[in-house]
Amino acid sequence: MTSTVPDCDPIRFSTCDWAERDRLAALRELCGREIMKLAPEPLSGGPFHLATTMRSFPGLGTGTWAVGNLQVARTREFVRDGNSDDLLMLVVSSGVQTVSQRGWERTLNAGDACLMSMAETATMSYPSSSHLTSLRLPRRMLAPLVPNLDDAVMRPVPRDAHALRLLARYVELSDGFELTTPELRHVVTNHVHDLVALVIGANRDATAQANGRGVRAARLAAIKADIVENLGRHDLTIGAVAARQRLTPRHVQRLLEGDGTTFSEFVLGQRLVRAHRLLADPRFLDRSISTVAFEVGFGDLSYFNRTFRKLYGATPSDVRAAAWRDRR
Incomplete structure (x- = not known):
């Protein structure tokens, strides 16, 4: 079709x-x-x-x-x-x-x-x-x-072809990409071409190019999606993510480092983003701040408060109070 x-x-x-x-x-x-x-x-x-x-x-x-x-x-x-x-x-x-x-x-x-x-x-x-x-x-x-x-x-x-699994997952995840510029659309198009070529039999040069471009992008997207899907788990570790993605922990770390972050930084950032979303949403005002922190994966409330304020310049209580005002 x-x-x-x-x-x-x-x-x-x-x-x-x-x-x-x-x-x-x-x-x-x-x-x-x-x-x-x-x-x-x-x-x-x-x-x-x-x-x-x-x-x-x-x-x-x-x-x-x-x-x-x-x-x-x-x-x-x-x-x-x-x-x-x-x-x-x-x-x-x-x-x-x-x-x-x-x-x-x-x-x-x-x-x-x-x-x-x-x-x-x-x-x-x-x-x-x-x-x-x-x-x-x-x-x-x-x-x-x-x-x-x-x-x-x-x-x-x-x-069971590995390239086919990577292709299917990357295309699925790309539906959520905001392809707002011709440059971004061109990048995703190239990644898909790389992966399709691998699936059906790329030549030597195309295989080398795909491993450094399309395959890397597909693996990185899958790693990030895995982390986001499992943010609430307190046993979210680089080893667990690597095992689910059939990679080594070091390979996962290298892919994230190539994107300008580390495993710990990415997990923390995503947890804070989700916490802010929940605290600012009037539909979730019945959840206490400690409950929200726990739901997104934090085990230490003081650490949550400290890192939240550092990122947003406001405390979780400030964000929750603003949500109450919006509701009224």
Whole structure:
């Protein structure tokens, strides 16, 4: 699945947004002809659904999808739509998807991926509810990175491939990135190209470049996300994060140092940010300051108060008092 919308702002829609009697016609017209360039048809007479969030900017289009009881086809009409230079990578996160192209048929389960060509007819079927990620990539930008790029089309990608796991996680996390400038969008696009090239078979120079750029960025993003997701745990250590990320503690520390911080500094900063958010939110006024401190991972209240004031120039009590005034 793909998008031809040139705006980097997210585009979201769902068949649930339309009256049931209008869903198929709306999907065929708006999503098929104007955005996705695919022809949708229900697989059976039962209900079907499609919901997506898409972003598109030069060199990359991304989409997250929830689909069920649908088949979408890349027809000859759409092959002539001007996107014939694009490749499409599909990564399934749950459910089952069947893809057909060049006379081959592949069944993709959770964790599987497949590269397809937008220059050729194809079908993608979702008999039951499935979730997946799509990446639209210009062939001309991948060709210098991957020898015999065309041979990678419809070639199975092992689900346990480390580069594929890094790619899937990085794309997931990038949905939360604020890509407010062309430079930031260019950086993320390069990282995704690096990781896709590794997944499908990068050449020696591209592998070296990816290890120093895309892989590093994906690992750093995953480390930071791991820390943020586990801030409230009092056993949050660099060793625990390294184990979950399948890295050594020293590798984790080097990646953070390359970003201008340390493990301890990043954890402290994120805990203080979360604490400030909770204290300033009128919805959480029933929580005491000590409760908030404990919830975000602090075990020493005096240390929490001291570091909070140093960062924000105000005490936790000051922030809480302001929240009470806002509520009134």
